Amino acid sequence: MTTLVTGGAGYVGSHCVVALHAAGRDVVILDDFSNAKRSVVDALRSLTGCQLDVVEGDASDRITIARLFGTYDIDSIIHFAAYKSVPESVAEPLRYYRNNVTSTLSLAEAALERGVSRFVLSSSAVVYGTVAELPITEEIRLLPESPYGATKHMCERILVDASAVSDMQSVLLRYFNPVGGHSSGRLGESPLGEPQNLVPVVMQVANGMRPRLEIFGDDYDTPDGSAIRDYVHVMDLAEGHVAALDADLGRHRSRAFNLGTGVGTSVHEVVRSASEVTQRNIAFDVVARRPGDLAESWADCSRAAAELRWRARRDLKQMLADHWRFLRSHPSGLP
Numbered sequence: 001m002t003t004l005v006t007g008g009a010g011y012v013g014s015h016c017v018v019a020l021h022a023a024g025r026d027v028v029i030l031d032d033f034s035n036a037k038r039s040v041v042d043a044l045r046s047l048t049g050c051q052l053d054v055v056e057g058d059a060s061d062r063i064t065i066a067r068l069f070g071t072y073d074i075d076s077i078i079h080f081a082a083y084k085s086v087p088e089s090v091a092e093p094l095r096y097y098r099n100n101v102t103s104t105l106s107l108a109e110a111a112l113e114r115g116v117s118r119f120v121l122s123s124s125a126v127v128y129g130t131v132a133e134l135p136i137t138e139e140i141r142l143l144p145e146s147p148y149g150a151t152k153h154m155c156e157r158i159l160v161d162a163s164a165v166s167d168m169q170s171v172l173l174r175y176f177n178p179v180g181g182h183s184s185g186r187l188g189e190s191p192l193g194e195p196q197n198l199v200p201v202v203m204q205v206a207n208g209m210r211p212r213l214e215i216f217g218d219d220y221d222t223p224d225g226s227a228i229r230d231y232v233h234v235m236d237l238a239e240g241h242v243a244a245l246d247a248d249l250g251r252h253r254s255r256a257f258n259l260g261t262g263v264g265t266s267v268h269e270v271v272r273s274a275s276e277v278t279q280r281n282i283a284f285d286v287v288a289r290r291p292g293d294l295a296e297s298w299a300d301c302s303r304a305a306a307e308l309r310w311r312a313r314r315d316l317k318q319m320l321a322d323h324w325r326f327l328r329s330h331p332s333g334l335p
C-alpha cells in the first residue's frame with residue numbers, strides 16, 4: 001500500500017518523506033513545483049537511497065489524481081500542497097481559496113471514491129486566530145483572521161464532513177512554527193522566494209546574507225516585550241505525520257491535533273540562542289509591530305501525546321543547529 005504525499009517536495013513535506021521512508025512506508029509524491037526546486041527530489045533520493053516516485057502535477061486536477069489512483073495502490077493521503085503566506089493571502093485571496101480549497105476538495109472526492117482509509121491534512125495554528133487563553137487547546141472556537149487561515153479552516157471542514165459519511169478517517173494536524181532541517185545538513189528549508197519567518201531571517205543575518213534583523217515590536221505584554229511563539233523541529237513534525245497515519249483514533253471519524261512543543265519562546269530568546277549556536281553576532285533593530293501579529297501563542301500538545309503517542313523530542317538549540325548546518329552548506333538553498 002502506498003501513501004500519496006502532495007507537496008512532498010516542499011519544506012515540511014520533504015522531511016516527512018524521509019520520516020515515512022524510515023518507517024518503511026511506500027510513498028508517491030505529487031507536487032507542481034510552484035514553491036519547490038526539483039533538486040529537492042535528488043536530495044530525497046540520495047538521503048533515502050531509493051528511487052522515489054514523483055509525479056509533477058496539480059493536486060486540484062482530478063485527471064492527474066485519477067491517473068495516480070490508477071497507477072498506485074493508495075490507501076492514505078498526506079496533503080501538504082498549499083500556498084502558505086498570510087500577507088500574500090491578504091493580497092491575493094482568491095488564488096489562495098482556489099489552490100488550497102480546490103486541491104483538498106478534489107483529493108477528498110477521489111479518496112471517497114477509491115476507499116482511502118486515512119487522510120492527513122497539514123493545517124495550522126492560524127485557524128485559531130487571536131486566543132485569550134494559553135496554552136491553546138484543540139477545543140477552542142476557530143476564528144481565523146486571514147484568507148490563508150480561512151482556507152485551512154475550510155479544508156478541515158471538508159474533511160470532517162467527508163469522514164462523517166464514509167469509512168475514511170481524517171487527521172487534522174495544526175502545526176505551530178516549524179523550523180530546522182534534517183540532521184545530515186542535506187535537506188532544509190529551500191524556499192523559492194525570500195524567507196519571511198523569524199528563524200530563516202535570523203540565520204541569514206548570522207551568515208552575513210542580511211545586515212540586520214527587524215524585530216517587529218518589543219512592547220508586547222510579555223516578559224521581554226517581544227512576541228512569543230511555539231517553535232517545533234521539522235523532523236518532529238514529520239514524525240507526527242507517521243504517527244497520524246498509524247494512530248488508533250477510536251470512535252472518532254476525524255480528529256484535530258496540535259503539533260508543537262508546548263513551550264513558548266520569545267524573539268529575543270531566539271536571537272540569543274541563535275547567537276550561541278552560530279557563534280555570530282546577530283544585529284537587530286526593533287521596529288513597529290506588524291498588524292495582525294499575536295503577542296503570544298503556544299500549544300497544549302497533550303492530546304497528541306495521549307492519542308498519537310507523539311511528542312516533540314528536539315529542543316530549540318537543535319532546531320537552530322540543524323537549520324544552521326543546512327544554511328552553511330547551501331546558502332542559497334538547494335541548487
Ligand SMILES: NC(=O)c1ccc[n+]([C@@H]2O[C@H](COP(=O)([O-])OP(=O)(O)OC[C@H]3O[C@@H](n4cnc5c(N)ncnc54)[C@H](O)[C@@H]3O)[C@@H](O)[C@H]2O)c1
Nearest residue numbers: 007010011012031032033034035036058059081082122124
Ligand atoms: N511552514 C510553516 O510555517 C507552516 C505552518 C503551518 C502549516 N503549514 C502548512 O504545511 C503545508 C506545507 O508547508 P511548507 O512550509 O512545507 O510549504 P512549502 O511551500 O514549502 O510546500 C508546499 C509544497 O506544495 C507544492 N504545491 C503547492 N500547491 C500545489 C498544488 N496545487 N499541487 C501540487 N503541489 C502544490 C509546492 O510546490 C511545495 O512544494 C502547507 O499546507 C502549509 O499551509 C506550514
